[in-house]
Amino acid sequence: MTETEQYNFAYLDEQTKRMIRRTLLKALAIPGYQVPFASREMPMPYGWGTGGVQVTAAVLTPADSLKVIDQGADDTTNAVSIRKFFEKTAGVATTTRTGEASVIQTRHRIPEAPLGEGQILVYQVPIPEPLRFLEPRETETRKMHALEEYGLMHVKLYEDIARHGEIATAYAYPVRVEGRYVMDPSPIPKFDNPKMEMAAIQLFGAGREQRIYALPPYSRVVSLDFEDHPFEATKADHPCALCGAEGSYLDEVIVDDAGGRMFVCSDTDFCAGRRAAGHVGKEGGA
């Protein structure tokens, strides 16, 4: 008996996966609506992507090719652990190439390369309720969603402008889906918000909060804003130091004790792909 055969496929039992799939179907039928589900204990702590892992386990088939990223990178602890988890429990093929993956689980980023039909993007979500920090009562936030009372969301943006002169919310920037539900896009940078209108299926899993929500392909996703303070998908105003890309989201990396720093693509696969194609940034030659 191989190690993989000691587990049911993708760790969860079949009944649990059926329950999650039913939840996913409901979530896809009501884009942006948070569907409660019976989240399971997973062999990792809350906050490490237990929601995303359960969603991935429910959609994975033996033929799939899985990519896992954390802040855009395939090689960080969280991404490596989850990838190994599914290699061990599902025996599926894994990849770091965005274009070759059929399922991508992500924490805090959307890959730079556009996703296509047939691909599934699974988000790890810490707090699914966009209204939570302004309205602590769950009964009340549910009612507000039901009655489309979303004025409070703009109060949050108003506070941003009043305090900082502009909408300072840089990640988890609230969006309205198909003109109906206001949704937390998980803590992706607002730079990624416009990419959410995509050809792939997007699934959001919050394990601790026991909520799943989804965006079907090509859903209309609008970032909230004011007429005189329109939404802007901002990023650091630099090219990537390694591949020279102008339009990708960047990480700031401190390189020495003297405050030296450089900006590099947060999407490691995108950066590596560009360098393989011959693009070189300011410090990419070394």
Place this chain on the structure above:
Amino acid sequence: MIEIEGAGKSFTLHNQGGAVIEVLAGASLAVAPGECVALTGASGAGKSTLMRMVYGNYLAQAGRIVVGGLDVVRASPREIVALRRHTLGYVSQFLRVVPRVATRDVVAEPLLAVGWAPEPARARAEALLARLNIPEALWGLSPTTFSGGEQQRVNIARGFAHDYPALLLDEPTASLDPVNREVVLGLIEAAKARGAAILGIFHDAEARARVCDRAVDVSVFAPRAA
């Protein structure tokens, strides 16, 4: 303008063994436009009570009290509020105002309530205050800290700001010096001349003789001793 027919008033003191105090019975009188009628009678005869009944402040138990076509005894609160706003003015002996409001605005308020624009209302208020010898330095202050005589004059200015068709005056010349007494009597005469019906209580016999056309002794409305 003011017609009282068979008005009766008693107070039932529910918390003192249900004692009933009869004050007035069968009170009847009428005041025509341009006429000033004095209520007379010994202290406790019910002069102020009758006046308060006309104003709707005390509830009559019997009879009719018609002011400007409205029976005050049976009118709804909002009808009385409208009557007081437009038709029936009352100069009481005590000034009751919201703290913090400037004297000039206290006097202008009845005018604003009937739709005057703020500027002319304030101008008229200031003219009245000047005529009643309230120093200009006090116009911007709240009257709550004024002396008794000053408060009384502010009260009179407020009562005469709007040209009410009917006026109730409760001792308008009490605690006034001769100069201001003269001003107040002049205001009463002017109100009569424009056709106001006035019902008043004047302990000042000389003033009463000067402005009142006739007197009604309230003692005749005393209930027969039980």
Place this chain on the structure above:
Amino acid sequence: MSVQDPSQGCCKAAPLLAVRGVSKTYGGRVGCADVSFDLYPGEVMGIVGESGSGKSTLLNCLAGQMAPDAGEVIFDTRGAGPVDTLRMSEPERRMLARTDWAFVHQNPRDGLRMGVSAGGNVGERLMAVGARHYGDIRAQALDWLDRVEIAADRIDDRPSAFSGGMQQRLQIARNLVTGPRLVFMDEPTGGLDVSVQARLLDLMRGLVRGMGLSAIVVTHDLAVVRLLADRLMVMKGGRVVESGLTDQVLDDPQHGYTQLLVSSVLQV
């Protein structure tokens, strides 16, 4: 220009709020029983009574914050004329509650968002009805802070940094910014010291008169209703024992309970 027929104007209008037989029990205990009255545009009505007399229960039933067991609360809506708010759908009632109605709580913490700036508190109702221009929202918030005598440079401060009187004035601004026609007030001056009360009363009187608001003010403070209310309802044990013109009820109370209430006020 100055003399008007009293039968004209206010007295011809339809009631803004018509209350019919509103009752609410808590198990076997009576909250309020069979309360009926009409409130007309521009009228301010006081509801007085001691603690437990049912005045707050009644206010909550009228304002849609609590469902009465029986009765009708008919409001003259802008769009559809008189509608029984108790039979409205919840979205309609909540919409009413943030547009044409306002509710001023005794404790400003119940009526304000303590973690949101003063400007955000005032702007919330505007944003709730669709305002999406930051500059306009801020301008209106500034205008309202000025009207309730809060300095413009406090607009970005949170209410937790305000005194009790300022918090209460901010709550009033937040409620009146959408130009409601009916304001419910639950002990609006409760918990404030006397000088602050006077300022607040003066302000509320000015706003009520200036905007032509109708208001229902629940309080146990008879001095407050004398200054604010045109008429008065006295409650005891959940029932209305007396009602009428404010100064008539206070100066010539007919019911034994009202006489007790009036005579119990400490004189200063």
